[in-house]
Amino acid sequence: MAITSPRAALKRAELAGRLGCNLETIRYYEKIGLLPEPARTASGHRLYSNGDQVRLRFILRARSLGFSVEDVRSLLGINDGRPSCADVKALAEAHRGDIRKRIADLRQMDRRLGEIMAGCTGAETPDCALTDNLFEDR
């Protein structure tokens, strides 16, 4: 196989390797319609163009920012046509609100856990402040 030139068609594992995603993820995105059906060799092996690579990179970046697959669908204009900057901004603001709520929830968990663990001695006995607290009749 030739050294990877920018426009050479890639096989599935090559594309996955370049973008650092799992092999099967690519087939999954194709199945759910985020990626178009790629070209094929005569025997049916998938061949990915440079455009396919650009699109997959977009999807992976959006996912790494926490956007859901449905969000990515919107960002790509699959749902209602290409979104305006206002649409994108609204989506991103909503997503950011969601992230912040999740952070707040996790912080509360951490705080509660810290309070409960304060009495946890780490002894070798079955008596434990943490389990006692959860069993407590409040």
Added chain:
Amino acid sequence: MAITSPRAALKRAELAGRLGCNLETIRYYEKIGLLPEPARTASGHRLYSNGDQVRLRFILRARSLGFSVEDVRSLLGINDGRPSCADVKALAEAHRGDIRKRIADLRQMDRRLGEIMAGCTGAETPDCALTDNLFEDR
């Protein structure tokens, strides 16, 4: 002489209502072995004792602290017998580390999103700094 308090047995919906969980969650916890099979009426309706209620409350509290179902299984001593305080502490510390990692990940997402959104004007045009950024050839 009755030793246990003569609290009435609860039906599934009553138990769910009291502890504020979904009806089906109870059946699910029974199915995966977190809750024991409860008593039944002659016709097969489940009847929950006070002990069942205590155990379910424990499970729900542990879950609300973010412990996984497998963690709860360990806390209840289903896996390897009743855990020592040291076991519980180790489990809780590991879980806390996990929570903190998730917080850190979410904060990074929020920060990256904020940086990318800085150029997002909210205009009615399809040109958007956010999508441009994700498509960028870096």
Added chain:
DNA sequence: CTTGTGTCTGTGCCAACTACAGAGCGTAAC
């Protein structure tokens, strides 16, 4: 007796992948 509500069971569905089985294809060595 009928009507309405509750419970029973099994099953399917959700996100977002990941893994695997069994078949076929490609290529390098021998």
Added chain:
DNA sequence: GTTACGCTCTGTAGTTGGCACAGACACAAG
């Protein structure tokens, strides 16, 4: 030529932690 190995193909099932529904049965009120 063929044999071996590795990659790809397909469909399907598993993951986590439940929620929802269909169709059958139970039970209490009127």
